Amino acid sequence: xxxxxxxxxxxxxxxxxxxxxxxxxxxxxxxxxxxxxxxxxxxxxxxxxxxxxxxxxxxxxxxxxxxxxxxxxxxxxxxxxxxxxxxxxxxxxxxxxxxxxxxxxxxxxxxxxxxxxxxxxxxxxxxxxxxxxxxxxxxxxxxxx
Ligand code: DQA
Numbered sequence: 001x002x003x004x005x006x007x008x009x010x011x012x013x014x015x016x017x018x019x020x021x022x023x024x025x026x027x028x029x030x031x032x033x034x035x036x037x038x039x040x041x042x043x044x045x046x047x048x049x050x051x052x053x054x055x056x057x058x059x060x061x062x063x064x065x066x067x068x069x070x071x072x073x074x075x076x077x078x079x080x081x082x083x084x085x086x087x088x089x090x091x092x093x094x095x096x097x098x099x100x101x102x103x104x105x106x107x108x109x110x111x112x113x114x115x116x117x118x119x120x121x122x123x124x125x126x127x128x129x130x131x132x133x134x135x136x137x138x139x140x141x142x143x144x145x
Contacts, residue, residue, distance in 0.1 A: 008075030037132040060087040088118035096134035099124040
């Protein structure tokens with residue numbers, strides 16, 4: 001089971017960025033947490049972060065034929081990007097959406113998730129744990145197929 005884990009814009013500033021919302025742990029800590037979770041759950045992972053929408057589209061396309069699933073936190077592009085939605089639909093890999101915060105409890109413009117429309121599951125508001133839950137979901141899904 002090979003998973004591509006994508007993090008979108010401003011997540012590289014974790015720890016600095018609005019710590020009251022996103023926590024004090026930095027992005028390196030998140031990457032370590034994701035790698036550890038994958039190792040413990042028996043998945044291989046490739047991590048990708050970008051602040052650029054097109055680069056995220058390219059990363060999703062690069063998963064085709066190489067990866068078994070995608071975990072994605074598209075960050076602000078969640079609420080704006082039809083291109084990321086289309087890329088997820090195009091590769092048609094099982095995908096899970098993650099958000100550190102609970103987007104349903106925040107401003108109304110965060111209630112719409114385009115990427116989520118191409119994802120089998122969403123974990124929001126669980127902090128780092130959401131990534132682990134997403135990996136676990138995809139690993140277990142793989143076992144039943
Ligand atoms: C986020 C939620 C988004 O609304 C926001 O733009 C982000 C981070 C989250 O992980 O909670 O950048 O995806």
